[in-house]
Amino acid sequence: MVFYWKDYEELAVSIMSIVDRLVHKTNEKIESATDILKEILNPVVAEAEEVSWPPRDPEALILMEKEIAKREQEGRLDEGFLAEVNAQLRQSKEDGDKPGLEAMLQKVLQIYASKVLRKRSYAYKGDKILVAEQFLETIIAASEENWNKLLIEGLNIGKGEISPEEFYSVIKKRIERTLIRTEGGSYQQRILTEYLRGIQSRAEDVVKAFQGPQQ
Template sequence: MAKWLATPFPPVNICFFDSTSHRSPCFLYRRLNNGMLGGKKFTSLNFMEWKRRRTLIYAVNQDAERAFKKTVEVDRLIDMLRDANDQELQTLVVENVLAFNESFWIRLAARTETCKSEDDKKDYEELASLLMSIVDRLVHKTNEKIESATDVLKAILRPVVDEKEETPWPPRDPEALILMERELNQREQEGQLDEGFLAEVNAQLRQAKEDGDKPGLEAMLRKVLQLYASRVLSKRSYAKKGNEVLTAEQFLEDVIKAPEAEWNKLLIDGLTLGKGEISPEDLYAVINKRVERTLIRTEGGSYQQRILTEYLKGIQSRAEEIVQVLEGGTR
């Protein structure tokens, strides 16, 4: 008895007897296989080529599927990082430090470039800058003890603190304030001014108020919070809309960046009641808009949210005082 086996298309012939016989099932099967399939001669060479192409297509599909899954994973991480608060962000970076490779930064850059609004684009740019700082700090601090919030605050205050006697305020040496601001900016750039740091400053400030006998310390702690708020708020500009410069927004940003001691002069020179072109109503409007943006972009109830909004409201309160004085002078 003849034994033969034929698999469904694509055909593979396995014959266990002499295939020269015209009565052989293998012979008949080969005749079918060598016939016209779809109008095209199907030979063993055609089959090998088809099989090779199918293997290549399968490999390409597998690579594409892996790349897609990787992109989904990176996008999920980016979304988590974008929505995290300061403390969560630090934790996420530590837990996913190996994920911050070339593919991650390329994907983050691609998402930044495809943003539909300038606000979203700036959010991603700020996130990228902060992540780079945290990762860089993490790499350099791997074998070192990361400083506590108290250590960071001490380092910032060191230029203005007099360890031998009661600390005067303002400092006798103007250079001390410059050094203090420089240290704060460096620490902020390294991602060290997080919620833990802000909580420490607030705790120290509350204690100084309760003690009531350290006005110099209380003043310098307030200065730390002012410098922090000024730096964070100055990172984002709303003064340009296309090629147009929004004068009220630009004026507010100038005040935000300036030391508190210079606010009075800036407001007098900039408001219409003084020497400028910005009406009080326009200034109040952009301040309120900036407060709303800050509330949206910071965690509800966080120290950061409170400090930034209080700083903006402080500018408005000062502007209202100046307006009252100028209106009194014009009556």
């Protein structure tokens, strides 16, 4: 088959058209992720005011959580969205002058992780309730601000019956299950496992505080 210059010209135009469409679609996805994040943060960001955390109006946090739940249900909180939040969070940490924004973005990821992890329960085995698993799911569903209180009430170093070792064991199992059920190296995998490790780290701090200085 003989190609003439006109054929090459048409081929080049077709290729550039495809490239333009791909670039446009990529930009659309980035803009879409940014717009979704803006909508989520909108209730807790006051116009012309410095970002503060926690929000002055408690209702604002409830509205933010509702927006995250709505977007997650729509399937809009995908890898593109998680990448956008992580990019904004990284930039905020590097700037070092926006602690309110940094805390706000961390909260977005925490709420996201909580909602995704709550979709699957491991608290029941037949008719039997696995108490430690159920307790972990209570912590997963709770706001980070309530973790200390719940840990003291549930662990046997406080008012509960679950040993720290038993609790750490179910966290480890949940992390392993999460690693199996999520794409390796994805933002989702990292965010979910970091959330679970955050719960363990908080539990370890609470246990240490109750046990006092070791001899």
